[in-house]
Amino acid sequence: MPATLNAFSVLSHPSLDQSGSGTMSSQSIRPAPLVESTDLLRGSKTVGIMHNGSLYRLQATKLGKLILTK
Template structure:
């Protein structure tokens, strides 16, 4: 089984010192990467196969392409 490594955007929250009003500009998350979700072509994920397995948090999921061109993700 091959695994696919996907880089995810990371957000960091800054702590606001006690006594500062809530809603201060410092509380907004600071994006460290592009805010747009990464996009992948299904053909790149499937690599010519009809089914691939995806490991996520200790579980294995199956991504399957149907004859009608739809995708099914099952656990």
């Protein structure tokens, strides 16, 4: 992984390919939408996220890291 990692390089990574193939397509490459964690958490330490009928929890730690658990 390059030493200078930015949001564009992370959000356009092949693992985020919507086809599930994990490879970049020859079509125009568009990065995934960028959302600030503060917009998701809205001043709270934890937020629930429903995904495919399952509840996940996104939690901010004391050290400023994020943990996503099912």
